[in-house]
Amino acid sequence: MAAKSSKRSQRTGASVPEPRGEPPLSLDRIVATAVELLDAEGLDGLKMRRLADRLGSGVMSLYWHVDNKEDVFDLALDSVLEYRGTIGSQDWRADVLHMLEDWRASMLRHPWSASLLPRRALGPNILARLELLSKTLSGAGVADADLNVAIWSLWNYVMGATITRSSFDLSDADRASGQQRVEHHYPTIERSGLLLDDDWDGVFRKGLDFLLDGLAPR
Structure with missing residues (x-):
């Protein structure tokens, strides 16, 4: 070594x-x-x-x-995975959102990175990104006892969302066919139009809002 x-x-x-x-x-x-x-x-x-x-x-x-x-x-x-953005907007949620959207976008531009990252030692750029994220959450009031849970929850969310997006390859015809198969058998999925929803960016951001709501100091 x-x-x-x-x-x-x-x-x-x-x-x-x-x-x-x-x-x-x-x-x-x-x-x-x-x-x-x-x-x-x-x-x-x-x-x-x-x-x-x-x-x-x-x-x-x-x-x-x-x-x-x-x-x-x-x-x-x-x-x-180098983060070239800047933070310090006085809005911790906006800063976290920018960091995580940038992280997801970087991996989507390079789809191999999402499957490679969990298998490699963390390099200086991803460690710097995690340090910045940790510092931002800590400054927002997330207790040290909860910080690791917060970081790994956000990590898992970004990784899962990225891998799903990069590997999910259904055509409009596939989606329509899937929607027909759920009719009358899976009423909640049918009603929500789950299989027709391809707003990947919107879903990612709204899901992240749900997570950040839970991290917001009481």
Whole structure:
């Protein structure tokens, strides 16, 4: 583990000469290209040879900057989860809502991230996001004894909503067919039009309001 940390510190900002016509190979360029590859081909599409080909590099050159493919996964994941927003509106709910909507939007732009995040060590960007969220909730009056429950409840909500949205792929015809199947047998679902509701953003925000209502200090 110590060797890995040392290697990262040595490689930061370093570049390795590449064939003429190619930009210098750097950690930032490797991570950005890995994100592009993951966006295009998903988790199974990230192979070191394929990544090197996209970079116009030799595979061995990558190892001046990263330890292995798992390292690339960690770096790519943390890269797309960086929070670049600002808070401090004096409205804690608005700040929390912005942070969580941004988190969900980031994962929807990079669908592989939602399934990868629970399986990886948390990187500095997601930890900074969680710290900011914790600080905001604490400042709003959420007791320290309840803070972990609050954070994990919001985490689970964002992750569940994101994974459901990214994997739910029903056409309008599928929805209509499903609605017909519930008629006369599942009256509450029929009445609410559950299977016809595709307002993903509105549902996410309203559900988050329900959660924040429960977190609001009494």
